[in-house]
Amino acid sequence: MTALQIIFILVAAMTLGAGMLVVTARNLIHSALWLVTALFGVAIMFVLLEAGFLAVVQVMVYIGAIAILIIFGIMLTRKIASDSGPRFTENWGWALFIAVVLFGGLTWLLASWSGFQAEPAPLSERFDSLRQLGVALVSPDGYVLAFELASVLLLAALIGALVIAWDRK
């Protein structure tokens, strides 16, 4: 067991544990905080995968914006959140079943795939993933169209969110 593996297992356990707590926490704020933890764990995973830029983006966007946004949303709809009543729907059994089935199915399916147990190939010294990512994002031979469309999407979402949440009084 190399040190990397141990780190991986620890981080994975933390993330999965946090995830479980997200979906089972009684208090919604706790749930949101555990979400932050899970997101953090995912960022560490990105680092392990040598995608440093993505790790940073994950922390900035997800934790810094999305999780905060969620917390804001919780606070704005606070009255109901503190109401009594079960936090699970009546069909949670089925949901559990599905989740388990899905996990099992995915794992089993992937296991029969040849590249399942592949080892990572070493990267070359001169490979600058960040620089390549930047080029890929804006190069016409690359993914500039997707990049632009994503920005349009963000604009639309911005306007849409404003319109929807506008208080018409």
Next chain:
Amino acid sequence: MIPLSWYLIFAAALFSIGLYGVLARKNAIAILMGIELMLNAINVNLVAFWRYRTPEMLGGQVFAVIVFAVAAAEVAVGLALFISLYRRRNTIAADEIDLMKW
């Protein structure tokens, strides 16, 4: 070295947990959090495949970046919807919003 399978199993587990959260939680924002978990699992999956299969083509990472953007947009719009809904019906429980029924 960490085999690919570890990452994939991890992503699958996270995805399933997120799915459970989506299907089983009453509160709409809790559902949203579940969705975020799922999206993150997807991202992990994507990046893992990038690293282990085609490290020199940045398509995997670009895909993950786009997924970030989409997730952000989606959360924004989703929360706006929830707030609007909350204002209308004074509730945020998913199973109380059931007008599209028989």
Next chain:
Amino acid sequence: MTTETLIWLIPLPPVLAFFIIVLFTNRSKALSHTLAVGAAFLSWLGSMVVFFRAIGTEHLGEHPFVSSIPWLATGDDYLWIGVQIDPLSAVTLFFVAWTVLMIFVYSVGYHNFGQPKGDHDRPGLQPHGATVADAHGHKHTVPSIEPMYSRFFAFIGLFAFGMYTLVVSDNLLTLFVGWEIMGLCSYLLIGFWYGKPSARAAMIKAFITTRVGDVFMLLGIAYLYTMTGTLNYREIFYNPEVLNYLVETPSYIAGLSAAAMIGILLFLGTIGKSAQWPLHVWLPDAMEGPTPVSAMIHAATMVSAGVYMVIRVFPLLSAGFENGQLTPPMLLMAFIGAFTALFSATIAVAQNDIKRVLAYSTISQLGFMIAALGVGGYVAATFHLVTHAFFKALLFLGSGSVIHGVEHGVLHTGDHHMDPQDMRNMGGLRHKMPVTFWTFTIGGLALAGFPLFTAGFWSKDEIFADAWAHAPIVLLVLGLAALLTAFYTSRQITMTFMGKPRTKEAEHAVESKWTMTVPLVILAVFAVAFGWVGIPHEFPVVGGIIPNWFHEFVGATLLEHPETLPFSWIPLLTSLVVSLFGLWLGWQVYKGFQVGSTDPVEKTLGATVYRWLKNKYYFDELYDKVFVKPAYWLAETFTSLWMDRKVIDGVLHWFAHISGIIGNFLRNAIDKPIVNGSADLIAESTKRLGAVFRTIQTGRVQQYMILALVSIAAFSALFYYLLVAAR
């Protein structure tokens, strides 16, 4: 124009007048009577031309005017119909033409043409007078015009057509056609005033009674046709082989030969049509019709048609007469004729209605003719037929004039309950109505057989001569009948015209217009003069001055010219005695008759006998009980009630009932539960199924997601198993 064509055309004008009046000129009274009288005049003209040509032809009996056409195809042959004028039909045509024309002209005046419309006259009832105001504003009632004026002329036009057809035809079939047309017109005209219930009853009685005779006649015609294959006169009655064949063939009924059977059947038709006993009952009731109808149909023409027919078929009736024995038909005719003559003469004595007396007199005189024919007096019967037509028509028209005069008095006094036809209410009319009086008297004397100066004398005398020569008992009966005839005739004349008026109405009687009196005069001339063409050669004093043209002419009709009888005093004396004595007795007994006093005849005979005579020996009542009531019972009860309503309708109702039951069963047991039920079942189950499935749509998104994912997982597993693992 050839005579044959003219003969074909003679019946045509009256029937054209009938159609034109019925279709077009019904509303215009003047136009209708002009058409009708014009048509009668044209037919008269044609008849006169034909008659004079006929008497100018030599041997007309052997070569009559004939013309025929093939009409009815029967297998490979034809039934020929056509016209024939031989001496018999020539003299018949003569008197028919004259009497028809006179009666048509008379009808114009009888139905009060030119008078105003009545106050409350309705079609179907007799006119009752119109109130007019004169210059001073005095109101009095005058006779009013008949409302159904044109209809009358249409009908008598049709009738004239029927009679002419009968006279000119050359075969029994078209004779029968004319016979029946006249029967129909008789029905229509007797019931001319159909608003009167008595008229309606009389018209039906007339038609049905003559029908009885007609059925037998038709049987006779059919039998004759079956035996001989033809109905043409010349082929049967002038053909000794055919006649012999008919005499020799037995008819298998009552031991009669075919000739006798046919003869009797045909004679039965005459019994009906000429109102002989026992089918005499319709003629007196037929007096319900207007007087011109009585004159024409029931005196001059229709009843004469019966006698004409039997004269026509005389060769058949007398086939087998050689040995001096009367053949069965002739025996029957002699009996019926003589009996009827006496029978109805006795009834006539006790009648008070002026027209009834004449009706029974007609029946009686027809009996004379038939009796004459029955004993073989061919020429005598024909002679009496012609003279009787003239004087009986004259008498009827005269009685119509009398009734009009008395009705004038009724309109004057306003007493409508008085019967203007009752002779007891008359009297003294010879001063008020002179022309009517003199012509009526001439007719009456002719009827009574007043010697020398009346036609009736000559014809009756000849009948007596024939009776004496062949069957003296018939002379006895006929003599008695003649005595009674003279008696009731002078009774009638005395009560009506002589003495003083017995009622106010009679006092106010006036003479009729020229349209009525001129025909009377013309007919009176014939009633006097026609007898002189038949004076027997050996008659004392006057015989031989004028040749017996009639005997020569008409006798030539037969194959064998009938013998001229040797003169005998007995029939002459008989006729002189009965006629003069009867006339004197009638006047003597009735000259002092007062209103309200009992009839002298009743006093003589006693009330019971008189009652029997007055009620016509109760024959009507007998027939009613024996024939009429059972017929009604059969129609009403048996057929209508039992068979029709109970049986036939019962079956139908039963069918309907069963159909109802079946229908109800099908509806309630099969249609509703099974057919409707299964349709409802399908609908209902679809609804329930839908209601069940509907609950899936809860509106909760998470539930939808769960459902979707579970389904995907299940299907994936299934497909994986099927497609991948199972290989």
